[in-house]
Structures are given as structure tokens and as C-alpha cells.
Amino acid sequence: MDFKVADLSLAAFGRKEIQLAEHEMPGLMATRREYAGTRPLAGARIMGSLHMTIQTAVLIETLVELGADVRWVSCNIFSTQDHAAAAVVVGPDGTPDDPKGVPVFAWKGETLEEYWWCTEQALQWPDGGGPNMILDDGGDATLLVHKGAEYEAAGAVPTASADDPEEWKIILDTLRRSIAERPGRWTEIAKGIKGVTEETTTGVHRLYEMHKNGRLLFPAINVNDSVTKSKFDNKYGCRHSVIDGLNRATDVLIGGKVAVVCGYGDVGKGCADALRGQGARVIVTEIDPICALQAAMDGFQVTTLDEVVGIADIFVTATGNFNIITAEHMAKMKHQAIVSNIGHFDNEIDMAGLARVEGIKRNNIKPQVDEWVFPDGHSIIVLAEGRLMNLGCATGHPSFVMSNSFTNQVIAQIELFTKTADYPVGVYTLPKHLDEKVARLHLDALGVKLTELTKEQAEYIGVDVQGPYKPDHYRY
Numbered sequence: 001m002d003f004k005v006a007d008l009s010l011a012a013f014g015r016k017e018i019q020l021a022e023h024e025m026p027g028l029m030a031t032r033r034e035y036a037g038t039r040p041l042a043g044a045r046i047m048g049s050l051h052m053t054i055q056t057a058v059l060i061e062t063l064v065e066l067g068a069d070v071r072w073v074s075c076n077i078f079s080t081q082d083h084a085a086a087a088v089v090v091g092p093d094g095t096p097d098d099p100k101g102v103p104v105f106a107w108k109g110e111t112l113e114e115y116w117w118c119t120e121q122a123l124q125w126p127d128g129g130g131p132n133m134i135l136d137d138g139g140d141a142t143l144l145v146h147k148g149a150e151y152e153a154a155g156a157v158p159t160a161s162a163d164d165p166e167e168w169k170i171i172l173d174t175l176r177r178s179i180a181e182r183p184g185r186w187t188e189i190a191k192g193i194k195g196v197t198e199e200t201t202t203g204v205h206r207l208y209e210m211h212k213n214g215r216l217l218f219p220a221i222n223v224n225d226s227v228t229k230s231k232f233d234n235k236y237g238c239r240h241s242v243i244d245g246l247n248r249a250t251d252v253l254i255g256g257k258v259a260v261v262c263g264y265g266d267v268g269k270g271c272a273d274a275l276r277g278q279g280a281r282v283i284v285t286e287i288d289p290i291c292a293l294q295a296a297m298d299g300f301q302v303t304t305l306d307e308v309v310g311i312a313d314i315f316v317t318a319t320g321n322f323n324i325i326t327a328e329h330m331a332k333m334k335h336q337a338i339v340s341n342i343g344h345f346d347n348e349i350d351m352a353g354l355a356r357v358e359g360i361k362r363n364n365i366k367p368q369v370d371e372w373v374f375p376d377g378h379s380i381i382v383l384a385e386g387r388l389m390n391l392g393c394a395t396g397h398p399s400f401v402m403s404n405s406f407t408n409q410v411i412a413q414i415e416l417f418t419k420t421a422d423y424p425v426g427v428y429t430l431p432k433h434l435d436e437k438v439a440r441l442h443l444d445a446l447g448v449k450l451t452e453l454t455k456e457q458a459e460y461i462g463v464d465v466q467g468p469y470k471p472d473h474y475r476y
């Protein structure tokens with residue numbers, strides 16, 4: 001088996017945590033039981049690009065139990081939990097000397113070159129073929145396949161311009177080398193893919209954009225916009241893991257501090273709630289009047305970053321947008337202000353601009369925590385080099401919430417793989433009855449007793465006793 005992880009001897013520890021997580025992931029375990037006899041993913045070759053954590057290990061092993069042949073990478077250079085990666089490679093029945101699990105190419109602290117190399121490896125099966133399904137988080141695997149096929153069709157990989165971000169140059173180099181090694185490979189891979197299921201807001205934006213421009217090559221299911229994903233993982237998951245990231249990175253007391261949350265979408269709502277729960281005075285920035293009004297009515301001050309940049313102690317960006325905190329902002333911050341991002345990509349904070357400030361010095365405190373000292377002597381503390389801090393500095397979302405997200409992922413994989421003809425190229429969400437099913441699978445574990453509609457009540461409100469209970473446009 002080909003794979004590359006940090007240390008296979010961590011597998012036993014990883015396995016113990018996977019076993020604990022299984023109990024906390026009732027949706028995934030129920031899905032395993034439901035499909036034990038039919039193995040609907042037999043024949044699926046799934047390439048996954050999603051944070052290689054303990055929770056993801058339970059997802060991977062669920063896909064395998066349902067019959068899939070899987071290869072995996074992390075979708076961020078800092079988010080891999082090395083014991084989880086080791087346990088997945090070793091598998092439940094293997095040993096570090098005789099691994100019998102799933103090929104994983106991921107370790108905590110990859111370089112960007114290594115990151116794209118890993119993505120390329122996971123898209124290439126030892127028999128020379130590619131995947132027929134992608135499970136993506138943020139869209140990097142989908143991007144590599146699309147760009148590869150596009151440049152093969154054009155006959156050349158373009159040269160990056162001096163203004164392009166460093167990472168784009170690396171992507172182009174990766175494609176140039178891989179096409180030189182085997183011309184036509186990306187076109188072939190793209191042709192073989194039945195579909196992709198996308199985990200996060202940012203990846204979903206990319207998919208709709210590609211579809212709008214007529215560039216999407218295979219159908220996609222937008223898992224993020226299942227209610228049981230974005231209204232749970234993005235919100236309650238971040239409510240948990242934003243504090244975890246801050247604590248593990250800095251252990252600074254949050255109570256009494258001024259915290260700024262940029263963006264009051266699902267992620268921002270969870271972060272603002274959590275910071276307030278710790279006793280911080282939370283200030284929100286927004287560009288959308290609806291979300292701004294929501295934040296105000298939830299009791300938060302809403303203003304611009306420029307207004308408060310000099311008084312806040314903690315900054316968290318959660319916009320999915322870029323250049324939210326600029327180098328000029330950071331220069332104006334208080335001494336030892338903490339600057340962090342929980343959005344998917346690292347361009348919410350202008351790290352390149354910060355590094356270019358004349359006379360600035362970077363003082364590494366520990367992995368994923370840097371103090372940046374300005375020439376005037378004051379400094380700021382940047383978490384995870386501007387990458388998502390909850391996975392870079394802590395262990396991301398806990399199992400129970402990820403069980404909701406990942407049950408949607410498994411259902412979406414089964415949908416696209418087994419009902420390919422029903423999904424022409426386009427971007428789809430799962431039907432509401434499946435969303436409700438995912439929620440239902442998580443009720444018992446929390447001791448929830450659901451009220452059942454009577455037939456008359458169901459008729460009165462115009463729904464079926466078995467659901468769906470809400471129209472598609474309902475917003476929760």
C-alpha cells in the first residue's frame with residue numbers, strides 16, 4: 001500500500017480515540033448498520049480531501065464498510081491529527097508493520113508543495129486509474145482536476161505572474177510536472193468522475209461559480225447547505241472549537257476582553273456566541289444588512305473594523321472573503337492582540353502584507369503560534385499563520401456535530417454514485433427528507449423525545465405525518 005503519514009506507531013492511540021468517537025457519531029454508525037447488507041458504494045473509488053482528524057477517520061471507515069475503495073488527504077497543511085492518519089493507514093485489522101487500512105497522504109505541518117503533492121497522490125490509484133468520486137472540503141481536489149483538464153485541453157499550463165499568490169505558482173508547477181509525466185492524465189481523471197460532494201461554504205461558492213461559467217465537468221452535491229450541516233457544524237461546531245483554538249494557542253483569559261468577530265454568518269454566529277459565553281465583550285463586523293441586524297438584535301455591537309481595531313484584544317475572521325484584516329489594521333492593534341481566522345482559506349488575514357512590513361520580526365512561540373513584532377516594539381500574536389485556527393491550533397469540531405455533517409456526506413456519496421443518471425452536471429442539495437433523517441439519527445443520543453403529529457394536525461399544516469415538515473425555502 002502506498003501512503004505517507006508522520007508516524008505509524010501512533011496508530012494504537014489513534015484507534016482508541018476512533019473507538020471513543022464512534023460512540024459519539026451515531027449518524028455514521030446507524031448508516032453503517034443500515035447498509036451493511038447492500039454495500040451501495042461497492043465499486044466506488046473515492047478520493048477524499050478533508051481535514052484528516054479522528055472524526056474523519058470514522059467517516060473514511062464508514063465509506064469503506066459501505067464498499068468503497070478510498071484514498072485520502074487533508075485539505076489544510078495544519079489540520080491533520082497524526083495519530084488519526086496513522087490509525088486509518090494501519091486499519092482496524094492491521095499493525096504498523098503490516099498496514100491494512102486506507103492510503104492516506106497527510107501529516108501536520110506540510111509545506112504547500114507537499115500539500116499539493118499529497119493531493120496529486122490521492123488522485124492516482126496504483127493501477128494508474130483515478131477516482132470515480134471526490135469528497136471535497138474547500139474544493140482543492142476538484143480545482144486540481146478541473147485546472148489540469150482545462151490546461152490539457154488548451155495545450156499548455158500558463159506561467160504564473162509576479163502578482164499571483166505563492167500557492168498558485170505551486171499549483172501550476174504541480175500541474176506542469178504531472179502533465180509532462182503523463183500527458184492527458186487530468187482529462188482522463190475528469191472523465192471518470194461521477195461526481196463530487198462538497199463540505200464547506202467556500203468550496204460550494206467555487207462550485208456554483210464554475211457551473212455558472214459552464215466549466216463544471218461533473219455533478220456536485222452541496223453538502224454544506226444541508227440544514228443539518230451548516231446550521232450545526234458551522235455554528236455549534238465553531239462555538240466549541242473557536243475557544244479550543246484560542247485556549248490551546250494562547251491560554252489567555254477571554255473574560256473581560258474585547259473580541260471582534262468579522263462576519264456574522266453561521267460560523268460567525270457560533271464564534272460570537274462562544275466568546276460572549278466566556279465573558280468577552282463581542283463586536284461584530286458585517287457587510288450584509290440582514291446579518292448586521294441579526295447581530296445587533298442578538299445584543300452585539302456592530303461596527304467597522306477601522307472603528308475598533310485599536311481597542312480589541314482578540315480578532316476572529318469568519319467571512320469566507322479575503323483581505324478582511326490588512327497589514328495596516330495589524331499595525332494599529334494593541335500590544336499582543338490575538339489575530340486569528342476560522343474561515344476556510346488563509347487569505348482573510350493579509351499574511352503576505354504583514355511579512356512585507358518594513359522592519360517586522362517574526363518570533364515563533366510554538367507550532368502555529370507566532371508573535372509578529374513591529375519596528376516600534378509592539379507586537380501581535382497570529383494563530384496558525386492565518387489558516388483556520390480551530391483545526392490548526394486545536395482539534396477542530398467534536399465528533400457529535402461532525403456526525404451530522406458526515407452522515408450527509410455519506411448519503412450524498414451514495415446518491416451521486418448509485419443514481420448518476422438522476423444528476424446531470426449541476427450543483428444539488430440533498431432533499432429535505434434526508435436532511436430530517438440525519439437529524440433524527442442524532443436525537444436518541446441526546447435523550448430527545450419528539451412529538452408526533454396527529455393525522456389531523458398534519459393535514460391542518462399541510463405536511464405528511466412522516467415529513468418533510470418544512471418547505472424548501474424555510475430558513476431555520
Ligand code: NAI
Nearest residue numbers: 200201202263265266267286287288319320321342343344
Ligand atoms: P456565511 O456565508 O454564512 O457567512 C459569512 C459572512 O461573512 C456573511 O454573512 C457575509 O455577509 C460576511 N462577510 C463577507 N465579507 C465580509 C466583510 N468584508 N466584512 C465583514 N463580513 C463579511 O459563511 P459561513 O458558513 O459562516 O462560513 C464562513 C467561512 O468559514 C467559510 O470560508 C467556510 O468555508 C468556513 N468554515 C469553517 C469551518 C471551520 O471549522 N473552521 C466550519 C465551517 C465553515
